[in-house]
Amino acid sequence: MERTCWLLAFVLLLQVLLTEAAISVGGGIGVNIGNGGGRVWIGGGVNVPPPSGSSRSDLNSAYSALQAWKSAITEDPLMIMKTWVGSDVCSYRGVFCADAQDGMGPFVSGVDLNYANLRGTLVEELSLLTDMSLLHLNSNRFAGTVPDTFKDLLALQELDLSNNQFSGPFPIVTLYIPNLVYLDLRFNSFTGPLPGDLFNKKLDAIFLNNNQFGGQIPYNLGNSPASVINLANNKFTGNIPSSLGFMSSKLKEILFLNNQLTGCIPEGIGLFTEMQVFDVSYNSLMGHLPDTISCLNEIEVLNLAHNRLSGVLPELVCSLRSLVNLTVAYNFLSGFSQDCTKLIFRNVGFDFSSNCIPGRQMQRPQPECSGIPGIGLNCLRIPGGQPLICGALMGNMEANLSSTPSSP
Structure with a gap:
């Protein structure tokens, strides 16, 4: 044996x-x-607490981020964005909040817009949602690229961009999201080689x-x-x-x-x-x-x-x-x-x-x-x-x- x-x-x-x-044994970026x-x-099922030393994003920052994103949505056949009105972001359709255990109030813990059929782009301001643990955008019509600011999504564990119209090379910024465990880029139009760091x-x-x-x-x-x-x-x-x-x-x-x-x-x-x-x-x-x-x-x-x-x-x-x-x-x-x-x-x-x-x-x-x-x-x-x-x-x-x- x-x-x-x-x-x-x-x-x-x-x-x-x-x-x-x-x-040649070298870096993984291309x-x-x-x-x-x-x-x-x-x-899901795993809670990643905010990294030590990080500041919790408040609902005012979340409001700014989501309103900036709303302005980049060009088609909304299911009229989801009509609910994105006012400062109470926890009432927005597709936005989920959780109560902070440290007594600092609620925060945006996730955004799930699967099958919403939205057309638009991702915006840099989404990086303000530093306590968001999941972002699910399966089956929409988002295009363009993933903003470099996504590296600041310190608590993000699940990123699902599948079945959209994203293009360009592999989104390197996803490799700098520190707590990511689930990456779904399928059914898009990404091209080129994979980075070894993946x-x-x-x-x-x-x-x-x-x-x-x-x-x-x-x-x-x-x-x-x-x-x-x-x-x-x-x-x-x-x-x-x-x-x-x-x-x-x-x-x-x-x-x-x-x-x-x-x-x-x-x-x-x-x-x-x-x-x-x-x-x-x-x-x-x-x-x-x-x-x-x-x-x-x-x-x-x-x-x-x-x-x-x-x-x-x-x-x-x-x-x-x-x-x-x-x-x-x-x-x-x-x-x-x-x-x-x-x-x-x-x-x-x-x-x-x-x-x-x-x-x-x-x-x-x-x-x-x-x-x-x-x-x-x-x-x-x-x-x-x-x-x-x-x-x-x-x-x-x-x-x-x-x-x-x-x-x-």
Whole structure:
């Protein structure tokens, strides 16, 4: 067991070191998935007190901020702004107040204008709401960019700007909001690369799907402590960073689907024994599937479809106890074990169509299977000879990593 775990740790560490040697180590500055499935990250429930030494924003400041924002709203079909009249901001529709425990009176604790269909822009004065813990603007028609003053939103934990018309590069200012744990920018028109610092922040949920982000996924993806990351439906290129294997063990869902990713699925995927959703469909990934996929004991949705993967589906994958849906269609797989044929009796969705599996129906025409793509691709794998042991992978890997000298 120790020998097998050590070998996996060595292989993964070698991958990361090789990647970092090729990339300059520098600064990071530069669910709903289309019609598909996915889970919704549920935030809230955590109260972050104002940072020590900060001054509480009073309702007069809140009034100034909200009236400035009201003046930047150009369309309001539901007439929400008609309630934003007078100095009692706590009576405004979509504005929520809380009573201060220090006796300093009520304050604006959140703004929730989801599905309000407002058109307009965000204004700098919103930074006066320094005690606001959530700002939810899902499904409106806000455009432009995120003001730099948002860095002063010291208590903000949840920022949801999804399903709007924001554009431009990744809003760097969001990385300077000190207590942010939930960032949702999906279904907008953001473009360009992601800053590496995004994955150095203590964000628990990162939703960036359905934008126009491009370039390579930052190599330090593995630094993120997030439990949910959605990068689907963008224009990312290059490999899935090998540092994936060093992410927090609490990772539940990660989605890379519908990008332009190439190379191998990292061997480190098997370290996430609590992962429930892994979707890399609609990319150009090649090579054999890593044996460590059979360690994903809690996986429910495993979607590898519409890639260029080859080899045999690992025997233990079809025996994973929590599987609800396994999709490997439209690849170049050459076979699977008898256990996979039993999935139908477990009421597990299993789609293996359009592969190169002899004797099975709905497979590719033989001429397409004569030239397997990526046949010479060198995907680092655990050396064979012993059965794969999943239990202590993370501990052994972390031990090996901590004993490795840091790069100068």
